[in-house]
Amino acid sequence: MLNRKLRMGMIGGGPGAFIGAVHRIAANMDGQIELVCGAFSSDPEKSKQAGELLNLPPQRVYGSYKEMIRAEKALPPDQQMDFVSIVTPNHVHFEPAKLALENGFHVVLDKPLTFDLKEGKQLQEIARKSGLFLCLTHTYTGYPMVKEARQQVLSGKFGKIRKVYVEYPQGWLSTFLEGANNKQASWRTDPSQSGIAGSMGDIGTHAFNLAEYISGLEVTKLCADINIVVEGRKLDDDGAVLLKFNNGASGVLMATQIAAGEENNVKIRVYGEKGGLEWKQEDNNSLIVRQPDKPIEIYRTGAAYTSSYSRHNTRVPPGHPEGYLEAFANLYRNFALCVKAKLAGETPEPEWLDFPGADDGVRGMNFVEKVIASGKSTEKWIDFGM
Numbered sequence: 001m002l003n004r005k006l007r008m009g010m011i012g013g014g015p016g017a018f019i020g021a022v023h024r025i026a027a028n029m030d031g032q033i034e035l036v037c038g039a040f041s042s043d044p045e046k047s048k049q050a051g052e053l054l055n056l057p058p059q060r061v062y063g064s065y066k067e068m069i070r071a072e073k074a075l076p077p078d079q080q081m082d083f084v085s086i087v088t089p090n091h092v093h094f095e096p097a098k099l100a101l102e103n104g105f106h107v108v109l110d111k112p113l114t115f116d117l118k119e120g121k122q123l124q125e126i127a128r129k130s131g132l133f134l135c136l137t138h139t140y141t142g143y144p145m146v147k148e149a150r151q152q153v154l155s156g157k158f159g160k161i162r163k164v165y166v167e168y169p170q171g172w173l174s175t176f177l178e179g180a181n182n183k184q185a186s187w188r189t190d191p192s193q194s195g196i197a198g199s200m201g202d203i204g205t206h207a208f209n210l211a212e213y214i215s216g217l218e219v220t221k222l223c224a225d226i227n228i229v230v231e232g233r234k235l236d237d238d239g240a241v242l243l244k245f246n247n248g249a250s251g252v253l254m255a256t257q258i259a260a261g262e263e264n265n266v267k268i269r270v271y272g273e274k275g276g277l278e279w280k281q282e283d284n285n286s287l288i289v290r291q292p293d294k295p296i297e298i299y300r301t302g303a304a305y306t307s308s309y310s311r312h313n314t315r316v317p318p319g320h321p322e323g324y325l326e327a328f329a330n331l332y333r334n335f336a337l338c339v340k341a342k343l344a345g346e347t348p349e350p351e352w353l354d355f356p357g358a359d360d361g362v363r364g365m366n367f368v369e370k371v372i373a374s375g376k377s378t379e380k381w382i383d384f385g386m
Contacts, residue, residue: 001340001344002341002343002344005032005033006032006033006034006082006083006339006340007034007036007037007079007080007082008027008033008034008035008036008081008084009035009036009038009039009068009083009084009105010023010037010039010085010087011039011065011068011085011086011087011092011096012040012086012088013038013040013050014041014043014049014050015040015049017087020087022324022328023085023108023328024054025325025328026328026329026332027085027329029326029332030329030336032332032336032337032340033332037060037061037062037068038050038056038060038061038062039062039064039065039067040061047061047062047063048063065092065095065099066099069084069099069100069103073103073104073105081105082106082339083105083106083133083335083339084096084105084106084108085108086100086109086110088110089187089188089193089194090194090195091192091193091194091195093109093110093113093115093119094114094115094123097109097123097134098122098126101130102130106132106335107127107132107133107134107135108137108332108335109137110136110137111136111137111356111361111364112205112361112365112368113136113358113361113362113364113365119365120358120362120364120365120366121362123358123361124358124359124361124362128358133335133338133357134357135331136356136357136360136361136364137331137356138205138209138213138331138356138360138364139206139324139327139331140209140210140266140281140327141209141213141355141356142313142326142328142330142331143279143281143284143313144285144302144306144310144311144313144330145284145285145286145301145310146213146214147309147310147313147354148287148299148307148309148310149214149268149270149277150214150216150309151307151310152277152307153216154216157275158271158272158273158275159273159274159275160247161216161245161249161271162272162273163250163251163270163271163276164245164250164251164268164269164271165251165252165268165269166207166208166210166211166251166267166268166269167253167254167266167268168206168254168256168267169255169256169259170259170262170263170264171257171258171260171262172185172257173185173188173189173199173230173237173258174230174257174259174260175230176231176232176233178233179232189233189235189237190234195368196368196372197235197368197371198236198237199235199237199238199239199255200236200239200367200371200372201235201368202257203257204241204253204255204368205367205368206266207254207255208253208363208367209356209360209363209364210268211243212360212363213356213360214270214279215245215251215270217245217246217247218363219244219245219251219363219367219384220244220245220383220384221243221244221381221383221384222241222242222367222370222371222381222382223241223374224239224240224241224242224372224374224375224380225240225241225375226372226374226375226376227239229258230258236372238256238257239254239255239256240253241253241374265281265282268280274291274292275290275294276289278290284322284323284327285300285321286300287299300318300319301314301318302317302318302319302320303318309351309354312352313334331355334352334355337349337352338352338353338355362386366386370382
């Protein structure tokens with residue numbers, strides 16, 4: 001295994017950004033990665049300010065992502081960044097990711113993959129041809145008990161899966177927050193920056209990804225009811241989707257940002273012929289398992305009886321809470337281990353490869369497109385065909 005830290009560059013994540021700091025904390029958690037450069041804002045002065053706060057050398061703080069990728073490519077191999085983390089609004093995902101991959105840099109990309117499905121398919125093909133790793137940060141797949149849930153379903157423990165319920169209620173946009181000069185609300189509800197979907201693009205894609213990841217199934221058709229509840233808003237802030245999966249199972253997905261008082265309690269239930277399971281973020285260290293001939297079981301993070309995938313993504317002994325930042329860090333660590341293996345000419349372990357990538361991202365973009373199309377249609381049921 002490569003005996004050094006991976007060198008990370010960052011695009012976005014400057015003054016006023018929320019997710020950039022989360023990415024930096026996650027990347028730093030396991031000592032596998034160090035931030036060496038960045039283009040933290042489209043405003044060169046703000047990028048410079050961010051670089052100073054992060055104690056980066058001035059010559060490694062850039063005024064644009066194009067300048068950064070060009071300059072880093074020109075550095076000696078033992079100095080240039082190994083990969084770039086892209087934490088910009090949706091409309092600035094495709095071009096920097098494309099440029100990075102075409103110049104030989106691995107990519108970590110905040111979800112959703114791109115601004116629209118067309119860009120997503122192009123980026124998928126670019127990533128495939130490059131032979132490089134692209135990690136899409138669908139955070140919730142990084143939780144140990146989510147990985148345990150997936151492994152239990154894939155083991156056949158519950159028989160054929162019949163039903164999937166997944167929900168993501170938020171309340172932070174229950175008022176017209178974008179009218180109060182709130183940066184996060186402003187870009188997430190702006191079609192020119194966010195794309196064709198609001199809540200379904202922002203959190204619905206998380207719910208969709210979680211449903212497919214844990215169930216091991218793929219959605220084949222859907223029927224959506226999409227709403228704009230808050231007056232004056234340009235994109236959906238509430239919706240529900242009926243799902244059909246490729247094994248005949250059915251499901252229900254709910255994503256709303258106007259459930260006043262709710263925080264981020266994403267929750268999923270999966271039921272098969274022989275039982276089912278339940279996981280929710282508010283008690284993320286627990287996995288509830290129900291079977292008709294047994295008492296309810298509660299699996300806990302870190303326990304010896306959990307799968308290798310769950311244990312690999314656990315840092316501390318049972319009873320010590322691990323949460324959102326650790327789940328985020330699991331994606332970075334697995335990505336870093338795979339990149340290190342590739343640089344050393346080695347084969348990554350299966351547990352390391354278990355992170356979302358471009359293929360997951362394209363399915364997410366297709367979900368957004370089909371949900372909005374169904375929401376506007378009178379026929380409702382729409383094939384998920386790619």
